[in-house]
Structure formats: structure tokens, C-alpha cells
């Protein structure tokens with residue numbers, strides 16, 4: 001059992017505390033009625049240090065939690081460590097097969113996706129994807145059949161028209177950002193290296209119909225901090241802040257850079273082009289990152305902002321859409337890169353306390369909040385359309401929930417159009433799911 005004492009940092013307390021047991025449960029209790037249309041897995045990844053200790057909230061070993069839904073039933077809940085080299089050694093298991101990239105133990109703790117019929121735990125900043133079985137066991141490290149030039153990212157964007165993944169990759173040894181397209185065969189088919197003046201932390205990207213949106217923001221690699229063994233990306237306001245529009249079929253020399261306000265963005269909600277050639281980019285904007293608190297994110301409330309980029313004039317119009325503290329923005333991913341009306345976020349006002357979720361109507365400029373209170377916190381909400389043809393917002397929001405009073409966990413399923421109504425169904429889990437990072441619904445297409 002992990003011991004909590006005075007030296008335990010806040011990010012490892014409460015629901016930041018790792019879980020230790022890998023469990024498989026097949027007799028789950030359900031409240032309400034699970035929609036029969038939900039046939040697939042809802043999987044989620046996060047940092048969960050096997051030793052119970054970690055130097056930074058981003059560094060812990062990955063653990064993937066998942067529920068398998070089918071025919072209106074919850075078939076199983078499982079949680080498994082992603083078997084990086086430290087986990088393998090600690091458990092007396094052989095290292096996972098496959099290649100390695102960069103330094104460290106190959107942690108893959110940030111997101112979990114499905115592509116080309118395979119499931120991958122993924123991470124940024126140098127680590128390779130780890131392929132998992134449908135039942136979340138580690139199979140191997142993957143460089144996409146030898147086609148990845150370096151490493152990968154935690155936030156590829158799937159083009160809903162082609163099914164291909166678009167990704168922006170960074171690594172501390174590189175003086176460029178690397179744009180990749182991963183084809184439907186699971187192999188990288190395109191690579192563009194875009195030079196940048198420093199070594200920025202680039203957590204995510206966005207796409208539109210014609211562009212990939214690059215973030216080049218003032219949180220940059222500091223070799224002296226790295227040599228001290230601390231988290232090496234720090235606030236660097238002298239670096240400036242800009243976003244780049246790289247034509248998806250273009251070359252690095254064609255990037256149109258536009259200056260944006262000094263800030264840090266982990267996650268865009270979405271981006272799209274307007275009829276007059278501008279790009280609308282909605283983001284969760286942090287005032288700073290890793291400035292006073294190296295164990296952040298903790299530099300003030302992130303706001304949901306809209307940036308309208310005009311590539312012809314270079315002008316950027318900015319607007320705060322909602323200032324209540326938002327992160328983990330999601331939307332109907334059949335509309336990635338296209339105009340959207342609805343977005344969903346998790347509250348980040350108090351990451352160890354009660355956590356609401358929000359539904360944003362970007363046309364009416366109105367937001368709804370769902371706050372259960374009583375020590376209950378939502379993790380990132382994920383939208384699942386009711387049918388492939390159903391309208392935007394006609395579907396379910398799936399979210400893992402932490403219930404502090406019982407130290408328990410749930411998966412809650414809401415109808416997105418009845419955002420403050422009773423849950424359609426609640427799956428009661430045998431243990432809590434730590435706050436972690438990101439998850440996805442993986443429909444069963446077989």
C-alpha cells in the first residue's frame with residue numbers, strides 16, 4: 001500500500017494517488033439503462049506511478065482503465081499498467097518487445113487511442129506508442145512498422161473524412177516540430193519538419209480542412225533545469241507566442257505564423273476555416289505554464305478563448321468565451337476541423353475538489369454547468385454520437401467520475417441534449433479511477 005506522508009506532493013494525494021491493483025471485474029452494478037447502441041470500449045490513460053512516488057505529475061507510469069459495453073451490458077472493467085521498462089522490471093516481467101526512442105523507461109501515460117484496428121497508449125516528448133490488446137494487456141512498443149521517424153504525440157487528430165491521423169511531434173533534441181500523417185494502414189505516409197527558434201513544449205495540435213495548426217508557445221526546454229533533474233520545460237516569455245498554419249499538403253517554407261497573446265495552450269477545442277479564409281481556433285488558454293509552480297499546471301484559471309486568425313493580414317482577434325476554468329475540451333469528433341456548435345469541458349478550478357463539466361453552445365454563446373457537488377468530480381467528458389448519422393450533440397457524454405466520500409469510481413453516461421438530467425446509466429466501478437489525463441470511446445467495428 002502506498003504511504004501518504006507530509007512529503008507527498010499534492011498531485012499524489014486524494015484522487016491523484018495511484019491505484020496499485022490491476023483488476024478484472026465482470027459483474028458490474030449498473031444504475032439506469034445502458035444504451036444498446038454503445039458497443040465498444042471506453043478507455044482512459046493516466047500517470048499512475050507503480051512505486052507510488054513520482055517527481056512530476058507528468059512522469060508516472062501509465063495505467064489504462066477501461067469498460068467494455070455490449071448489448072446494453074457492461075461486460076467488464078479492467079485496469080492495467082502500461083508495461084514500460086520500469087514496470088516490467090518491478091514486476092519481474094520481461095521488457096515489452098519492440099523498439100525504443102529517447103531516454104527513460106518508455107512511459108506511455110497520456111492518452112489511449114485506436115487506429116488501424118489496434119489500440120495504442122501514447123505520449124509526447126520522445127516516447128513511442130505502446131500497442132495494447134483489446135483487453136488492455138501490453139503487446140509491444142510500436143514505431144508504426146518502422147515508419148515513425150522519431151517518436152509520437154499524445155494528441156493526433158483524426159480527419160473525419162479520411163480516417164487518417166494528423167500529428168505534431170516534438171523532442172528536446174530537435175530544433176523543429178514534425179508534422180506527420182499516419183495512413184489508414186497504420187503507417188506514416190507523410191512527414192514535414194518545421195524549424196522553430198527554440199524547443200517548445202507542444203502538447204497538441206489542430207487541423208482544419210486545409211491546414212494543420214502548430215503551437216509555438218513560450219514554455220520551452222531548459223537544459224540547465226534538465227541537468228538538475230527537474231521537469232525541463234519552463235515559462236519563457238521572451239520566446240514570444242505564435243501559431244502556425246501549415247498547408248496540409250505544403251512544405252515548411254509555406255507556414256504562415258501569426259502572433260498570439262503570451263499564454264500556454266495544452267488543448268485546443270477545435271479549429272475550422274470560415275468562408276472568407278480566416279481560421280477560428282478555440283483553445284483552453286492558461287495565463288502561463290511552469291512559471292512559479294514547476295509541478296503545475298497551476299498558474300491561474302485556464303479560460304475558454306476564441307482566436308480568429310487572418311492569414312492574409314496576419315491579424316488575430318481574441319475573445320474570452322468563458323472564464324470559469326476549463327480543460328480537457330472535447331467535441332463531436334465527426335466534426336474535427338469543421339465548424340462546431342457544441343463543446344464540452346471539465347472544470348479545472350480546483351483539481352483536487354469537486355469538479356464540474358460544462359457544455360458550451362458556441363453559437364448562442366451560452367454554457368451549462370453540471371456540478372454534482374458533495375466531493376464528486378468529473379474527469380474528461382467524451383462525446384459519442386447516438387448513431388453515425390445523428391446530429392451534432394445527439395448522443396452521449398461518457399465520463400469517469402471520482403466520488404470522494406466513498407473513495408469510489410463510476411462511469412456516468414449522460415444524454416448530451418439532457419445535460420443536467422439524470423444520467424442515462426451509471427456503471428459502478430470496483431475502485432476509483434485517478435484523475436489521469438485522457439480517454440476515448442473505441443467503437444467495436446467488427
Ligand SMILES: [Fe+2]
Pocket residue numbers: 154155203204266267437438
Ligand atoms: Fe492532453
